[in-house]
Amino acid sequence: xxxxxxxxxxxxxxxxxxxxxxxxxxxxxxxxxxxxxxxxxxxxxxxxxxxxxxxxxxxxxxxxxxxxxxxxxxxxxxxxxxxxxxxxxxxxxxxxxxxxxxxxxxxxxxxxxxxxxxxxxxxxxxxxxxxxxxx
Amino acid sequence: xxxxxxxxxxxxxxxxxxxxxxxxxxxxxxxxxxxxxxxxxxxxxxxxxxxxxxxxxxxxxxxxxxxxxxxxxxxxxxxxxxxxxxxxxxxxxxxxxxxxxxxxxxxxxxxxxxxxxxxxxxxxxxxxxxxxxxxxxxxxxxxxxxxxxxxxxxxxxxxxxxxxxxxxxxxxxxxxxxxxxxxxxxxxxxxxxxxxxxxxxxxxxxxxxxxxxxxxxxxxxxxxxxxxxxxxxxxxxxxxxxxxxxxxxxxxxxxxxxxxxxxxxxxxxxxxxxxxxxxxxxxxxxxxxxxxxxxxxxxxxxxxxxxxxxxxxxxxxxxxxxxxxxxxxxxxxxxxxxxxxxxxxxxxxxxxxxxxxxxxxxxxxxxxxxxxxxxxxxxxxxx
Numbered sequence: 001x002x003x004x005x006x007x008x009x010x011x012x013x014x015x016x017x018x019x020x021x022x023x024x025x026x027x028x029x030x031x032x033x034x035x036x037x038x039x040x041x042x043x044x045x046x047x048x049x050x051x052x053x054x055x056x057x058x059x060x061x062x063x064x065x066x067x068x069x070x071x072x073x074x075x076x077x078x079x080x081x082x083x084x085x086x087x088x089x090x091x092x093x094x095x096x097x098x099x100x101x102x103x104x105x106x107x108x109x110x111x112x113x114x115x116x117x118x119x120x121x122x123x124x125x126x127x128x129x130x131x132x133x134x135x
Numbered sequence: 136x137x138x139x140x141x142x143x144x145x146x147x148x149x150x151x152x153x154x155x156x157x158x159x160x161x162x163x164x165x166x167x168x169x170x171x172x173x174x175x176x177x178x179x180x181x182x183x184x185x186x187x188x189x190x191x192x193x194x195x196x197x198x199x200x201x202x203x204x205x206x207x208x209x210x211x212x213x214x215x216x217x218x219x220x221x222x223x224x225x226x227x228x229x230x231x232x233x234x235x236x237x238x239x240x241x242x243x244x245x246x247x248x249x250x251x252x253x254x255x256x257x258x259x260x261x262x263x264x265x266x267x268x269x270x271x272x273x274x275x276x277x278x279x280x281x282x283x284x285x286x287x288x289x290x291x292x293x294x295x296x297x298x299x300x301x302x303x304x305x306x307x308x309x310x311x312x313x314x315x316x317x318x319x320x321x322x323x324x325x326x327x328x329x330x331x332x333x334x335x336x337x338x339x340x341x342x343x344x345x346x347x348x349x350x351x352x353x354x355x356x357x358x359x360x361x362x363x364x365x366x367x368x369x370x371x372x373x374x375x376x377x378x379x380x381x382x383x384x385x386x387x388x389x390x391x392x393x394x395x396x397x398x399x400x401x402x403x404x405x406x407x408x409x410x411x412x413x414x415x416x417x418x419x420x421x422x423x424x425x426x427x428x429x430x431x432x433x434x435x436x437x438x439x440x441x442x443x444x445x446x447x448x449x450x451x452x453x454x455x456x457x458x459x460x461x462x463x464x465x466x467x468x469x470x471x472x473x474x475x476x477x478x479x480x481x482x483x484x485x486x487x488x489x490x491x492x493x494x495x496x497x498x499x500x501x502x503x504x505x506x507x508x509x510x511x512x513x514x515x516x517x518x
Contacts, residue, residue: 015264040265040380041264041265041380066284066385067280067281067283067284067287067385068280068283069271069276069279069280069283069331069332069333070329070331070332071270071271071272071276071331072272072328072329072330072331072332078270081270083269083270083271083276083280083331084280085280085379085380085385093380093381094265094380095265095266095269095271095378095379095380096269097269104332108283108284108287109287119268124268
């Protein structure tokens with residue numbers, strides 16, 4: 001293994017770092033030192049420029065609904081749920097959902113703000129309508 | 136100067152096997168039946184095959200398992216797995232291998248028993264840390280979000296999506312092999328059970344059993360076979376993402392690039408294409424591919440399909456076998472775009488035959504609108 005590869009793999013991996021911070025109540029994404037772009041999901045290498053200089057940053061927690069769907073399920077399977085593609089104000093998109101409104105009322109363009117909720121032993125990133133509501 | 140791969144190879148054998156429901160058979164039974172029948176169609180035997188191409192969601196070492204079963208000892212073997220588009224991609228690799236003398240007779244094959252075995256789409260076992268916690272129904276929810284964005288940006292409607300399903304069904308009615316051949320109206324589609332908004336169950340492809348295979352050889356050998364050869368004129372590949380969260384723009388698929396590459400290699404334009412076989416995993420696929428491949432302008436795909444262009448009697452016939460929506464969808468459908476295209480070029484599609492079909496386009500789709508592979512094939516007159 002080359003020195004550089006050894007250095008890359010010497011630290012805990014990005015999935016683990018992300019998960020530990022999230023479960024401690026901190027949602028973090030990465031920003032590339034090479035091109036300054038924000039990225040999500042967590043990675044070892046920037047998909048925009050190829051740099052491996054990725055730093056963890058705390059995003060604003062604000063974003064917009066880029067797309068949305070209602071996953072139709074029978075009541076006994078948990079009922080209908082929203083799944084949304086959220087575009088964070090920093091740029092990256094992530095799958096999540098919008099809570100606090102019926103799944104069918106989640107609309108593309110809605111401004112949303114991040115909320116961490118408990119799921120099992122860890123945390124889950126969800127969103128809710130931001131103050132001021134629709135875009 | 137034309138591309139060295141343009142017209143260098145031809146498809147001389149095709150088959151389908153066990154389409155629809157094929158109970159009592161393993162995945163391998165269907166695969167080897169398809170392989171055997173495509174070789175028989177070409178007048179060849181398994182012992183003639185020296186290039187083997189396949190992939191599977193069940194057999195992770197697909198060509199090894201198939202090679203062992205059939206007693207094929209290939210000089211060249213490829214199991215590139217880019218979802219349902221894989222088999223269209225295998226055509227490109229097979230053309231390269233044949234052109235460079237690495238093999239002479241290439242067999243590309245796929246089969247699945249997932250309708251009889253499980254009744255639902257078989258996925259790939261791999262970790263999905265950043266999407267699975269939100270419990271999307273995959274793949275429909277990914278395609279649903281693409282459809283929702285297309286509707287938001289361009290005003291595409293559910294009725295327009297329904298036209299894709301109805302056109303596919305109208306073709307399927309003329310294909311004895313198609314799984315669903317009963318009447319289907321726009322209202323039926325709109326009123327059918329919602330799966331993941333805005334896609335209803337009739338906007339989603341079938342889950343069926345079935346297999347298919349093709350045999351490719353060098354073009355200069357093609358005239359020695361009994362059927363009219365289908366010449367491989369151009370193939371292009373592209374992918375930008377794996378999961379839907381990574382799709383750069385939900386209104387443009389990588390078919391915009393794969394199509395451009397295939398048209399460049401073939402020296403053709405959309406105006407030259409007589410029949411299209413587009414991987415319609417969902418109704419939105421057909422609309423996106425018509426736009427991305429240049430058959431209509433971006434954003435106008437909905438109106439284009441609603442104007443009756445793609446069904447029987449239309450100017451741009453799409454999915455003449457009934458497609459993944461009404462003919463068959465055994466987990467991965469790409470192979471069936473090729474088989475139907477070849478049958479159209481041979482001119483033996485009976486009632487659904489496109490008159491004087493000289494050029495056919497096959498669009499393979501894989502993953503979540505992820506992998507796009509476009510192939511243009513044509514009769515001898517196109518060389």
